[in-house]
Amino acid sequence: MVAYLLRRMLFAVPVLFGISLITFVLIYFLPADPARMYAGPNASVEAVNRIRTQLGLDQPFYVQYGRFVERAVQGDLGYSYQLQMPVIDAILARFPFTLQLTLAGIFVELLIGVPAGLLAAVRRSTWLDGTSMVAAMIGVSSPPFWLGLLMLYFFAFRLGLFPLGGAGTWKHLVLPAVTAGLGGAGWYARMTRSSVLEVLSADYVRTARAKGLAGSTVLRRHVLRNAINPIVTMVGMDIPWFVGGVVLIETVFAWPGLGRMMVDAILTDDVPLILGTVTFTAVLVVVSSIIIDLAHALLDPRIRLG
């Protein structure tokens, strides 16, 4: 177990190195000038050039990247041009919000997706199956920005049940989590359905039924327990999506998460902030995949880590 963890962490080093290098190359070769973006449109050419020198942006590619790596291994992700604060502080200020939205969003996805998928599988080829799968398709295909605006309009503006965006209390969290969750629930429902259908036709389920076990017990003890693995994997893939991919939801709900900060960083060519958030997200992806592997081992005694 310890050896497994160490090996996974060691493997993470080249992954992080590669991701930061690719990000750096992409920013470096982007036809935009970070010094001009820092200085703003009205700064004189001389002022922009001075700023370029001060920020070290006139240095060759390998010197700039080398500096970033040298500092990053010491835990220093640099200083944001636009926010005028250490990148790590900016990330840590936003991370709790991202974490909240991630957990709440996944909770909504599971709450809706798993029962819907289970129902559709058990009542296969009935109106229940059809309705829940159509609903899943609608959920998956609704643009989150549009869905979010609708939610805000009805539940916050018209009914006044929730605040009009922002963050702070649990009430602020409900609408963004539901918006994110409704979209994702469709995927969970479809995944649960096919996974449950597969297990339902397994020999051990037939055996359990033949033993005379009640339908609900079979479902709980034998079917769900075995069908859960792909769902856990999906949660693992969901975490990185929530960290970087819910930008539209964060934007429409004025949710101060990492995704929106990353997009702002890209739009303003804030090189240290882009590199920092991408690297941080990569770390989260690596960590969450390790956690998911551990969860698999706990849930399924056939899986041994080592």
Place this chain on the structure above:
Amino acid sequence: MVFDGLLFYDETTDLVPRLAAAMPEVSLDATVYTFRLRPGVTFHNGREVTADDVAYSITRVLDPETKSPGSGFYTGIAAAQDFIDGQADAVSGITVLDPTTIQFTLESADVTFGNKMALNFAFIVPKEEVERQGENFGHNPLGTGPFRFKEWVPGRQLTFERNPDHFVEGLPRLDRVVIQVGVEPEVALLRLERGEIDLMGDPIPGAEFARIKTDLAWENRLTSAPQVSTIYITMNTQMPSFDNVQVRQAFNMAIDKNRIIQLPGGRGTVANQILPPLTPGYDQSYQGYQYTPERAKQLLAEAGFPNGFTTTTECIAVDPQPKLCESFQQDLSKIGVTVEVKTLAASTVIADGGTAGKVPLIWSGGLGWIQDYPDPDDFYTPILSCGAAVPGGWNWPWYCNQDLEAKAQEAIATPLTQRRLAIYQEIFRTLMDQAVWVPVYNGQYDIAHSAKVVGGVTDFAHPEPTIRYEYLAKQP
């Protein structure tokens, strides 16, 4: 809000003393500016402002360590360049005569120096606080202004509180200002309609604007004022087809500007010249090019393109700009010119514009020149002079005319009189004859607010600081 400059603007665009006791004494040749400070003004920490603070603040902007985007405005102070290059410890052109008097000596005459001293870059900061807080000063600002900084919640909001000791009697009128950030305009408008906020800082989204403009319920909740800006199309005079002045003139006649303005909801007025109407030097009598596609087609034929040609324009990928680009793309197709519209990130468009021989046409919408200060020079030196036609510069037509350079030099040394404005009118007429831009429209501010917030039009939308929070009041 938090800071003040030596000078500022009244409700129009005229300079008035702010931290200075009176307008500066200016030498006849406009090279020496002497300011006397208003007595008894204190920073928010209670310490009295002295001339040393002024010297420190301007030197700080020039210091490369500060990385100030505004340093270019003050390099005209004598020996500023030596200081920037590290050859001097101080700027010799800045002299503290006594604790309440400071003198700036310039390398050469500059009648716009007073405007430059009213820019936010020249706001006065207390040395001890800047040094104590270092890079954190920006997150915990402290000045002399009408509001004191209270709190910053990253990505969410800023809070300011009334400065009861502000030196202008009766200001500010509000006890507290909370600025929420990161809220989409659509959502901000909903918050305003629900009475959760009092004023919307972003432009009203196009679709909503059309509704609000005609809704009587919004009559006293919408304040509109002209923006001192020109939105234009630049034509790269160094590139094929556009190196021919007749082609550039034809483009000026081929574009239906009225239709373009309608797209963002009719917010603006048609521009026929480079300067916007509120800028001194705006030429009332100038007619410009009229919308005459037939004449444009003829001119294009005379220029050797009877069948038109194919070219490219860049345009930022932010609504509604791509639609506006498509509008003139359609106009130009009528005179036989096929335009490929490339929608890109603002940073890319800016970088491409500043690269020689890179882009034939650029739509300035969303990037448009909004003046730094109300002076015609602000539309020449930074964006149309030879000095700006350099890599990374803002002269996207890459047009450089030595005659105009000489005239601009003469103008900047001529105190603001009819003579000076006449020189600028000559300069801008030449630029229009050369048709380096297609000026399309002058922008407009439309500020949506609650009925409780009261203030004059220029308090909601002043051409310089945009929103003058200290003049706004709120009814219970």
